[in-house]
Amino acid sequence: SAVISQKPSRDICQRGTSLTIQCQVDSQVTMMFWYRQQPGQSLTLIATANQGSEATYESGFVIDKFPISRPNLTFSTLTVSNLSPEDSSIYLCSVDKTPYGYTFGSGTRLTVV
């Protein structure tokens, strides 16, 4: 299965600023997925990132708030923009390495103050 390095592991940010999260995969993958997990909740898919094309966003998530880059087949970034306390969550990236299934990065715990 794939190994994903996700950075930063945690951060505390001021309102109105932005945070960029990076995920590096140890092998080439077609699709990368970005999730948000609000406190005490399950995982919600933000968007799917394919190399060479714009990300596909799920309902309720927009590119202006969550811009995503996918410059190559092993790397992606998610930026959470114009931060508010409601953005305090764990953010996770994921890849699908069939037949092993989905593997997740270690997560980024964001606190907005």
Next chain:
Amino acid sequence: GIQVEQSPPDLILQEGANSTLRCNFSDSVNNLQWFHQNPWGQLINLFYIPSGTKQNGRLSATTVATERYSLLYISSSQTTDSGVYFCAVESGYIPTFGRGTSLIVHP
């Protein structure tokens, strides 16, 4: 979209006890996985099990795809088993997560 229901939502055990966690899903799936989220938030892949039975140490899982459910068995539980267990199913190419079962194992 597909619905995923996990039960029970919360479970408290004494060390050494056995437990069964259930995942029901509303439609045919291509893939089903069980994850353990530890207290630090990391998601660990336990089983990739779209059908059949698998075992890994004290853990085992069974998926009956025709009846749209999966079971995760934890035997001889340990305090390190504490955390949230998620079932995720894939219909198409996007996985959908259940709400999880929160497990606390007391020494």
